[in-house]
Amino acid sequence: MRKNLVHISGRLVPENEAKISIFDSAVMLGDTVTESTRTFLHKPFKLEEHIERLYKSLKVVRNDIGYGKEEMLRISLEVLNTNLEEYGASEDCWLVHNISRGISIAGSDPTSTSNEATVMIFVQPMDLRSWAPFYIDGCHAVTPMSRAIPSQSMDARIKNRSRMAYTLAEAEVKLIDPHAQSVILDIYGNVSENKGGNVFVVTGGVLKTPTTGNCLAGITRETTLQLAKKLGITAEETILQPYDLATADEVFFTSTPYCIMPATRFNGITIGDGRVGPVTKKLMAAWSDLVGLDIIEQARNQLKD
Amino acid sequence: MRKNLVHISGRLVPENEAKISIFDSAVMLGDTVTESTRTFLHKPFKLEEHIERLYKSLKVVRNDIGYGKEEMLRISLEVLNTNLEEYGASEDCWLVHNISRGISIAGSDPTSTSNEATVMIFVQPMDLRSWAPFYIDGCHAVTPMSRAIPSQSMDARIKNRSRMAYTLAEAEVKLIDPHAQSVILDIYGNVSENKGGNVFVVTGGVLKTPTTGNCLAGITRETTLQLAKKLGITAEETILQPYDLATADEVFFTSTPYCIMPATRFNGITIGDGRVGPVTKKLMAAWSDLVGLDIIEQARNQLKD
């Protein structure tokens, strides 16, 4: 059993002692920005970019935590490396940042706090078992009835933990299929994003994904677009609608843990010929190349344990 | 110094030990529903109605906590009464419920949890100092640039703690006036609600407030409408727009802690003659009658301490 040391505002504590006050604005207001980075072969993938985006989120929510990106990087690597000592060579992990504004004062201005920000940094084993079958068979992509929060209410690019709307949408797609993965639409009916990832289609050989006007500017999304460019696959950031998914040749999701997750059904309709398509496969292979391990094999090995 | 005992999922612990895991879905997902009840003369005001609404929220977010409203009432009164022993006769308090889905499992379905719901029930002194001056002078009501989350994304009537959007809106109105109180508009430009309360105007003797189609179904809102009926004041639930506030004779907010908070300016424009108006005063007096104490005096006494 690993001890899993957690960083909480400067202190390192074992996971089972990693607690915060119920009066923290994280609990009282969902006032937490976040990043989740994963390792490949124990190396954090694009950690600097995650920290860059973390500080963008902090800026937009007007939370000044008192130190900058370099110090955050140093602390993060410390937390990561300390914990990785107890990981096996074939095991990878998440490195998660959660930062709230600190203790919330009842009845006062929610933007002010009585103390410093609460910085939580922790490591968790990369458990890929729920996604592993999808690399081969594809998942079932389903649109919930609820719609994404529009940017004029709160921009999806602020990566945050006020995620009840996502949880409710997820519960809706599970009504159709307990293993369904969500394709959340924006309030105009255009494809926005998955609960925790981005959505891509391949049609006539062209890769398409929504612009970041209505979804998270995913780092995995960005990396996938870069890989496509390298592979000579034409890619477009454009408006996608359910019709595009239902009639696509291929559909897949991108997100930090699984990199690429193929979908072979959409709202009960078979996508293409119902099998993971050639462009998706090419991109998964390119991801494996990029990160230095076979991402499909790693996930499927976990199923065997 | 009071010890402030907090109920956490069945245990009573002192406030400074009231902590939850950073892996709780309250922290990881903002997945918390909530109620805040206040006491008047140590008696909780409409606690049954708050618990009724709490169970509506739990139902809509699909969180089954394992016991019902009667048991919740019993526990709540226990927490309240235990803590009230240490309160002075003139002191009142909040009774707050926060309930999450429990520990969140990374990478798994966010609607499932590994254990029971996390039930947090606590008492906090009713600190009215920030609102006390407004009973006499009125506050400055200001509309933020951001807009309320539409019901098709997440219904405002689910009283919840995924409140980052409200916090950002609040930060926006503070740019205009550090003591401003928010009048959040919906995405169509109609008045929705205050960060933590409802909005009323008085025009030509008629009391008006938005329908609950785009705002919280506030218990203080409902009580105020009942008092108006009793006082013979015509009241309408209708669409309100910034024009209505700017040209109103009177404007006020309603919320659990202050009952009624008059506003005398709106986006820099003087409302009516710039003084708290007669209908507002009549309703504040009726509130004092209803709860058995002078709500203005109670608040202003706190300023003297």
Added chain:
Amino acid sequence: MRKNLVHISGRLVPENEAKISIFDSAVMLGDTVTESTRTFLHKPFKLEEHIERLYKSLKVVRNDIGYGKEEMLRISLEVLNTNLEEYGASEDCWLVHNISRGISIAGSDPTSTSNEATVMIFVQPMDLRSWAPFYIDGCHAVTPMSRAIPSQSMDARIKNRSRMAYTLAEAEVKLIDPHAQSVILDIYGNVSENKGGNVFVVTGGVLKTPTTGNCLAGITRETTLQLAKKLGITAEETILQPYDLATADEVFFTSTPYCIMPATRFNGITIGDGRVGPVTKKLMAAWSDLVGLDIIEQARNQLKD
């Protein structure tokens, strides 16, 4: 076997010969307005009102069929009575009107036709078997992902046969439950209507249904509101949202064939205590009184056959 005589633009033909040209605008353009009336004890229910609404639809779609409401009533009764001769005393039927603009000329103005309107009037046995179980157990009300066509595109009050959007929405709700009944939302996320009926909730003893601003002005809806008035049940035409259905005490649909269809689940959430509620029962009884037969018994008897 009944011969079922069908009226087609002035001729009476047996059902199996009741055909129209594939070049009719009914087929080429979905350019058909419609009404469906049912009988109770062989008497057509509010046939004059159905014909009144039919002529409103004809007016709005600018289709002048050459004769008026009185003549339409006369013909309709003729078709009905001819066919009813072959019905048993306990059997009831639909009387359906479908009227298109006639033959469509390829490439020409779709609003002009080469001949007279195609008037189709026919009778079908009232088959209540699919709804019969719902009177006792309630049905499962489900919201599709697709949204109702907004009135600025085509007003839902034009009762018409360009219904592909309704069919697609219906297919969506069947993904969740093969017996689900649709609660279609408008593009703002408010409850609009069922594929072929209207939606009501009962909350705190008050009956609520959407205004006709975004749904069909159902004759059964109107009759139900009149019965509620007679029974002293307060009723409101207002905005309803999914939250209202999930937290209602009772939910039901109204439509011509079944009058009232109780719902006991909404998107997987149990409504009230999961049983058909007292207000719904009172209204079903009032319907039985009004039409002179026990509507529940009639439906359930069909299941026995």
Added chain:
Amino acid sequence: MRKNLVHISGRLVPENEAKISIFDSAVMLGDTVTESTRTFLHKPFKLEEHIERLYKSLKVVRNDIGYGKEEMLRISLEVLNTNLEEYGASEDCWLVHNISRGISIAGSDPTSTSNEATVMIFVQPMDLRSWAPFYIDGCHAVTPMSRAIPSQSMDARIKNRSRMAYTLAEAEVKLIDPHAQSVILDIYGNVSENKGGNVFVVTGGVLKTPTTGNCLAGITRETTLQLAKKLGITAEETILQPYDLATADEVFFTSTPYCIMPATRFNGITIGDGRVGPVTKKLMAAWSDLVGLDIIEQARNQLKD
């Protein structure tokens, strides 16, 4: 007089016997998907692409007709060639596919049917007389008051026969000019499409047309964009608004029968200098080249007959 043999679900019948039951879902629900291909010199233009799109429509409306694209192509050519035997060398025709879900069962799930799909395939002479004058003088493009059905209600890319909304919009533009051609706006006020075609503008030498986010993905539209590319004309898929049409140098429509139809007035405002412009002419010439006949001459010859 040609006999015009029509294919109905496997049988070939003369046009005047080409009828379907009034209980077919084509009539009862407008539940028909469709394609219209035309011939040039008796050769069907891009028939494979039309059939490809037909099967996309079938997929999205969840109608499985029991055989695939190859068989459909074979049958289509058979219907076409049989009928073309009676056409003169200078005569061309439409080849139209209409496919419904078959007989509709009253009161039952509209997505289920009692029998096989109804497949209608027929040929009609290409009557270009109503458009012929526009090649020389340009037509009058007019925006109706009604707006296109949004994709979240039903995607315009499903080529279907539930077209009452288009017919009503068409009737509106005829109020302004009996020969007006519709420029339907979407619900946000952006240009969507013509009743049966797409809209292009030329401004400063650049060709612009809406993306398929809010209009039919026209095959003639696609072909026109390909011709523009070949001719070295810069083309953009973008947002167009009425201002763009009123201030354009040139405006034209594209659709299967006429290929390109120039417009020289927009809502009563003269476009450019009021004459068919040079880019439009170049594209019309390229179309004539592509299809091997002078499209303008063919149309204008029909006027002489």
Added chain:
Amino acid sequence: MRKNLVHISGRLVPENEAKISIFDSAVMLGDTVTESTRTFLHKPFKLEEHIERLYKSLKVVRNDIGYGKEEMLRISLEVLNTNLEEYGASEDCWLVHNISRGISIAGSDPTSTSNEATVMIFVQPMDLRSWAPFYIDGCHAVTPMSRAIPSQSMDARIKNRSRMAYTLAEAEVKLIDPHAQSVILDIYGNVSENKGGNVFVVTGGVLKTPTTGNCLAGITRETTLQLAKKLGITAEETILQPYDLATADEVFFTSTPYCIMPATRFNGITIGDGRVGPVTKKLMAAWSDLVGLDIIEQARNQLKD
């Protein structure tokens, strides 16, 4: 020839000398609020209410003109009475207020001005000839393609002279009929208002008009609702859509000059039986009673001159 003395910021000048600088914010920014009152038998109708609304407009546009409603009333009556001396007994007039922020400084903050507000008050003969025929025959009500400015952009209740959008809408309806009167829709497709008046329908004996959520709070509208109440006609402020006008029994407009203007056609569709209806007639008679002269006779007498 009357001299028509005009008040400009404190001076009385003859009409042909009534000029303002082209640098006035009225010209440079359309920054003018306004009211138009009319006389009946030389008495100004509800002048106090018009001045009340004028000061609401001034407040919302943040223009402090330096004196209050009483002084404005005194000046207005002075201008009116001076000019009325030259009017015949049967002649009536407009009393118009236009108030801008004064001279605009190029490149500076448009909300600041270099001098005092420009107050323009003038009288014009009440020319009713364009509306007179409509009292008997009804007018043609037509919806333009453009939509009303939404309240979140600028509230229609600010009676102002930045009216280019209304002028463009008016030009659109004249494309259909040179005598058409506009029924402007809001951006959601609901009836908003006429270029200078409000819209009413009568359906099944009930009078209906939009709420002021999307239209001017017309004083004639308000008076008409009061007259309806007095006459025992049920009236509702509600959502109206084109369908409601097309299928109404009666339709009419209200505005200061004509009080009530019946409409007998809507977008080319005959309203009711095509004649001015009984409720409209009753209300016109009540107006005549209220103002002490026969409004129809007065208008039609002008046609004879």
Added chain:
Amino acid sequence: MRKNLVHISGRLVPENEAKISIFDSAVMLGDTVTESTRTFLHKPFKLEEHIERLYKSLKVVRNDIGYGKEEMLRISLEVLNTNLEEYGASEDCWLVHNISRGISIAGSDPTSTSNEATVMIFVQPMDLRSWAPFYIDGCHAVTPMSRAIPSQSMDARIKNRSRMAYTLAEAEVKLIDPHAQSVILDIYGNVSENKGGNVFVVTGGVLKTPTTGNCLAGITRETTLQLAKKLGITAEETILQPYDLATADEVFFTSTPYCIMPATRFNGITIGDGRVGPVTKKLMAAWSDLVGLDIIEQARNQLKD
């Protein structure tokens, strides 16, 4: 003191005599289209393009002034050159065109007038003092609560003087900072435009600005995009949202008088490192090169006087 001769419909008059009737549609209806051109070293910048756009505006508002662009150019240069005689070598000026439909007739069709258009052409000194400090320190960009008028109500590309909505938005941003510059959002929450200019961001070296789908097609905007191209700076016309401004490296406005105005704060948030950025500086230098004078020096010299 210069005499400043103003052209009014064919006559040249001194500025203090430059007046129009208060009955002109410019005053009565805000019915004025406009252009503002500036000189650099006494030469008008892109005057032909401004006149081109002026005639587009005239066309869309259906105002035929009786003569064409060449004549307008000739008159404009005459007005400009006459006035420039009195300007010093280092002084520059605005050349402003305001054109209304002429005298408005009360109660008649607003699109018709009793006489010719009112053409106002005048010159004003280029006063840059309010913007001069922003070249060095950057301004504070602020979003108002009100939203831009949508194109379906009135297209922002019609450069007009019905600008009350802009003035109200400007008053709102001044509540936050008396020197704030507005970033007006459209009704969907996307960045539209500044009161009198366009908005650009620089992020990761890429220049981004909204498409003209929701803002004025600024000539300075277009020129800036051309300069960027020349400098090898990648530029995109895209959707921008408040998040993009808050997290940008650089933000600036473009408008005729100041060419480029850097912003270093957005809604109170520091942009980048709070200083004018390198891309902005490069573009300002390119502007100075293009127009042949140091635009920053010219502006700052005015502060010294």
